[in-house]
Amino acid sequence: xxxxxxLQEWFGGIDxxxxxxxxxxxxxPEMHLLDAGCGSGRNLVxxxxxxxxxFAVDQSSEAISQTRQLALALAPHLSPDNFRVExxxxxxxxxxxxxxVLSSAVLHFARSEKQWxxxxxxxWRVLKPGGIFFARLASSIGMEAQVKLIEGRRYHLxxxxxxFLVDEAMxxxxxAALGGEFIEPxxxxxxxxxxAMTTWCISKSI
Numbered sequence: 001x002x003x004x005x006x007l008q009e010w011f012g013g014i015d016x017x018x019x020x021x022x023x024x025x026x027x028x029p030e031m032h033l034l035d036a037g038c039g040s041g042r043n044l045v046x047x048x049x050x051x052x053x054x055f056a057v058d059q060s061s062e063a064i065s066q067t068r069q070l071a072l073a074l075a076p077h078l079s080p081d082n083f084r085v086e087x088x089x090x091x092x093x094x095x096x097x098x099x100x101v102l103s104s105a106v107l108h109f110a111r112s113e114k115q116w117x118x119x120x121x122x123x124w125r126v127l128k129p130g131g132i133f134f135a136r137l138a139s140s141i142g143m144e145a146q147v148k149l150i151e152g153r154r155y156h157l158x159x160x161x162x163x164f165l166v167d168e169a170m171x172x173x174x175x176a177a178l179g180g181e182f183i184e185p186x187x188x189x190x191x192x193x194x195x196a197m198t199t200w201c202i203s204k205s206i
Contacts, residue, residue: 012045015104015136017187017199022046026132026183031099036088036123037106041067048074055098057086089118096128105197108138110164113153117174124178129206132183139198140165141188159194171200179205 011019021027029051035044038056040063047054048071058064068083086092088106101123110116127133140147140155147155147165155165168186175182180202188198 010046010049013042014046015043017136018043018102018104018134021132021134021201027052027100032097032128033100033102034093034098034123034126035102035104036091036119037103038067038083039063041070043102043104044070045074048078053082054078055082055084055093057084057088057091059085059087061085089115089122091122091126093126095125096131097126099128099131101127101131101133103133103135103137105136105138107135108163108165111154113164116153116164120174120178124180124204127204129204131204133180133200133202133204135200136197137200138163138165139188139196140167141186141196141198142190143193143196146193157195159191161195163195166198166200171198175200175202178202181205 030053032053033047033055035056038044038058041056044054044056044067054071054075056067064083064085068080071078071083084092103123107116107119110119123133146158149155150162153164154162156162171186182201183203184199184201186198186200188196190196
């Protein structure tokens with residue numbers, strides 16, 4: 001019987017909703033996968049161990065250094081150049097480079113709607129036709145009465161943070177504008193009336 005520690009070693013600190021996509025068989029080894037805003041690489045452990053062609057960007061040089069060290073330990077055949085210090089709204093990868101683009105707890109740090117749209121457009125640009133875009137981001141869904149508007153779509157949350165928040169109507173509108181197709185319904189978890197995290201999972205039309 002596999003222990004918790006075996007599972008943690010194999011999957012690391014992977015987002016549970018990203019893990020759900022793995023269980024559904026949507027990702028397969030040797031896919032080209034980009035983690036846009038990778039942090040220290042917590043969502044990449046399984047992919048690095050399992051033969052995926054992993055790439056990542058983050059605006060933090062320290063985060064990219066940590067991710068490169070993780071990749072060196074788990075997938076030493078990958079080039080350090082796969083992991084780049086770059087903003088999500090202006091990446092150096094060519095159009096249609098990736099089968100999967102991940103954006104986990106990143107988009108809600110946008111300073112404005114213009115920047116949010118630029119980040120989404122750039123991630124969509126580097127996604128192949130038929131590819132999957134997976135995002136987890138803060139939203140106002142189920143929290144409308146608890147969040148306080150700062151300006152535009154930036155809000156102050158009960159947990160003390162300030163975030164750019166989407167809602168269902170915005171995600172539907174943006175998905176339609178991109179020509180994307182939902183492969184999962186929009187799902188939101190409200191965390192004890194402190195914040196709401198939404199899963200946005202769509203594919204790019206061929």
